[in-house]
Amino acid sequence: MSIAVDQVSFSAGNTLIIDGISLDVSRGKVLGLLGPNGSGKSSLLRLICRLRKASSGIIRLGDQDVAALSRAELARRVGFVEQQSTTETQLTVADVVRLGRTPHRGLLSPWSSEDDAAVALALTRVDMQKRASQLWQTLSGGERQRVHIARALAQSPSELLLDEPTNHLDIQHQLEILSLVAKLDMTCIIALHDLNLAAMFCDSLVVLQAGRVVAAGAPEEVLTEDLIAAVFGVRAHIAKSDIHGRCNIQYLMA
Numbered sequence: 001m002s003i004a005v006d007q008v009s010f011s012a013g014n015t016l017i018i019d020g021i022s023l024d025v026s027r028g029k030v031l032g033l034l035g036p037n038g039s040g041k042s043s044l045l046r047l048i049c050r051l052r053k054a055s056s057g058i059i060r061l062g063d064q065d066v067a068a069l070s071r072a073e074l075a076r077r078v079g080f081v082e083q084q085s086t087t088e089t090q091l092t093v094a095d096v097v098r099l100g101r102t103p104h105r106g107l108l109s110p111w112s113s114e115d116d117a118a119v120a121l122a123l124t125r126v127d128m129q130k131r132a133s134q135l136w137q138t139l140s141g142g143e144r145q146r147v148h149i150a151r152a153l154a155q156s157p158s159e160l161l162l163d164e165p166t167n168h169l170d171i172q173h174q175l176e177i178l179s180l181v182a183k184l185d186m187t188c189i190i191a192l193h194d195l196n197l198a199a200m201f202c203d204s205l206v207v208l209q210a211g212r213v214v215a216a217g218a219p220e221e222v223l224t225e226d227l228i229a230a231v232f233g234v235r236a237h238i239a240k241s242d243i244h245g246r247c248n249i250q251y252l253m254a
Contacts, residue, residue: 003059081152145165174194215231
């Protein structure tokens with residue numbers, strides 16, 4: 001497995017946020033993390049990249065316990081794209097992506113041709129190479145999200161975590177971003193709200209409720225009418241799409 005979470009729990013103060021979660025992601029696959037607000041999706045992603053410390057359990061990248069890795073080692077291994085990130089500093093697109101090279105460079109290390117190549121490749125993979133000299137503040141929401149992903153890719157990670165990367169984007173940019181991620185050929189975990197997008201672009205799904213896993217498996221196995229009613233509180237009709245062959249969810253009026 002590329003990422004394995006084994007009986008992990010996490011509390012904030014006296015509140016249990018993550019309650020004994022176990023999941024795994026095979027190398028090169030895309031796992032969608034679903035659940036209503038407050039179910040623990042963002043917290044779990046932060047635990048995997050060690051922005052939060054688990055109260056119990058083990059998280060492994062391959063055969064390595066993340067708790068045994070240094071911050072730099074972990075940053076070279078895992079890229080993390082958060083929901084929103086902004087800056088008032090006058091940075092170009094290339095400046096933002098160059099920040100992804102920080103884990104690969106010592107305090108006094110000069111910028112190298114290897115760094116240049118990693119930044120150029122990351123920009124190309126998200127189709128933003130022609131915008132390299134453009135100011136960050138002038139970009140649209142979808143373009144900024146592409147640059148966030150490019151910054152993470154410049155780390156040269158083998159695993160990529162994305163926390164609601166389509167939040168606040170129009171449908172065109174949602175489809176573009178998820179199509180981009182699905183074609184990256186690396187292990188990804190994506191926290192999402194849109195169940196149809198999750199069914200279209202993810203190899204497998206894990207559904208969280210109140211910090212626990214309530215369903216896991218292929219989209220067509222997980223996204224059932226009973227589960228959607230129980231977890232999300234809505235009625236739905238599910239059928240196989242004639243267009244993309246994945247399950248398609250139609251929500252029903254109460």
